Amino acid sequence: MRRNWPPLPLLALCLLLWLPATLYAQEPLEREPLAAEASNLLSYIAVDYGDSVKNGEIQDNSLYEQQRRYLARALELVRQLPDRPGRAALENSVLELDVAIAEKRDGEQVRRRANAAADRLAALYQLQRSPAEMLPSADFARALYVERCVSCHGAQGQGGDRAPGLRDPQRMASFSLYDLYNILDPTVDSVHGARIDGDLSSRQRWALAVTAANFAVAGELPPTSQLAQRYPALIGLPGMATTRPVELPSEAAGALMWWRGHPQRVRALEHPLARADGLLQLAETAYRGGDNASAYHQLMLAFRQGYAPLREQLEIRDAPLAAQLSEHWQALRTAILGNAPNAEVIAAFQRLRTALGQARARLEPPAGQSRYTLWAALLFATAAALGLLLWFGLRRRNSV
């Protein structure tokens, strides 16, 4: 009789999976330029605070005053952002940061708080912090850098009287590539007059961000491919654009500094399905931000650049899964094009990403598996040999 009860753990699991989907089932959100500006101010605070206060003492009064102004402005911006669940918590985290700075707390603590507030802001207001296309290489912007930036920042990013250097590894480690990109957006940051960056395309800004990130690692050797395997999220988008090296363990931080300065050299290391997942993550962010056109564009890129190269291989390895994936891709495409209800689209994203995760596992058996099979075979052979020996031994003894 008991067996006929529905399995409770399964029900609980369904509930757990269903709940987040309904939470996100809200209307598409407006994009928020004010949020990017606040994020830019918070990133400056994170980077500069350590130089303005040490051991509870102000080191540089004008820099300290600038931090307080930046924070007041960031708070003002956050208060102007449309209200939505989570905004009160965001405002609180900015207020706590204000207290920490007023009390001249430890630099490390202030940096963490400022960055955490910026990340919360980005999540809540769907900031698109990564390019849809692959990151351009530094070469793409070399001429532009010479023309527009060298006079202040120097040919090797060494800086000068008019501008800070761009190659101090410690300072650059505190910026994500997105933070650098933001600095070059005149609607977000006003330090470079319109003459310098007012007319740049988004792609040129990403290329200049890569150029700036490249100075700190110029002449250094690339990280090993083991590191790329250990930190797969950092060799693809959006991880490479949104992660601040300073928040990583030191080996990963060093590797990310190099990778993001040489995106064209890293592409070959990236697993196509990891690329598909990264692009789907971007597509989902764009969709949640109400930008269906760019969500669709990124979905198609994910299919072409991430899934298509491996489709045949998957069909051979696991035909039912490949068939299921075809359906998921198609369903999501139709849902976005047909303006399906929000919750339906988000659920379709989740189904597709889960199935892609399974495909990845199918295509590359865990590293230990082949070794495990070998050991199992050896063990079996040894046991069989021992058994035979024993059997022969017994037969001989019996026959004596």
Ligand code: HEC
């Ligand atoms: C007229 C001089 C000038 C020119 C030209 C200029 N910058 Fe700057 N740049 C500055 C100043 C000054 C700052 C410092 C802003 C601050 O710290 O508040 C800065 C800051 C930066 C930063 C942040 C660095 C840090 O450590 O805070 C980056 C990145 C940057 N510039 C990149 C560029 C790029 C790329 C170009 C070319 C498109 C460029 N700059 C052109 C003056 C200039």
